[in-house]
Amino acid sequence: xxxxxxxxxxxxxxxxxIFEVSFPGNHINDTHTHPFDAEIIIIKGSIYITVNKHKxxxxxxxxxxxxxxxxxxxxxxxxxxTFLAGRNEV
Numbered sequence: 001x002x003x004x005x006x007x008x009x010x011x012x013x014x015x016x017x018i019f020e021v022s023f024p025g026n027h028i029n030d031t032h033t034h035p036f037d038a039e040i041i042i043i044k045g046s047i048y049i050t051v052n053k054h055k056x057x058x059x060x061x062x063x064x065x066x067x068x069x070x071x072x073x074x075x076x077x078x079x080x081x082t083f084l085a086g087r088n089e090v
Contacts, residue, residue, distance in 0.1 A: 001061035006041040006084040009063075015039065015086025022082040023047070029074040037088045039065040046077030058083075 003020065010018050020043070023029075031050075041063040049056050049064055051072045058064055066072060 001041065001043060003043055003084060006043060009041060010039060010084060010086035013039065013086065015088060017087045017089075018084055020082065021085050023074075023076045023080060025076060025078045025080045027074075027076040027080075031071055031073045033069045033071055034066070034087075035068055035089075037066070037068050038085055039063060040083045040085045043082045043084060045079050045081035047081040047083070048075040048077070049073070050075075 007018055021040075040058075042058050042060050044060055046057060046059045049058060049072055051066070051070060056064065
């Protein structure tokens with residue numbers, strides 16, 4: 001998966017606000033929410049996303065969509081992560 005491919009997938013799903021996000025290895029974002037619908041596609045690296053106590057490992061090429069105001073946490077793998085994120089305001 002590369003940035004061009006991920007961008008095309010997100011645009012085809014109707015996302016207009018698309019941007020690249022990177023976090024260093026082992027970075028943790030504790031439980032939080034966003035006031036928008038979002039979907040991510042992993043470009044490189046890995047990240048664990050926990051929603052409702054269910055932990056999912058995402059690696060290159062994987063994607064995940066979250067509705068606005070969904071509580072979740074993030075724990076980046078040891079090599080960091082880069083992903084494209086699409087947002088739709090609610």
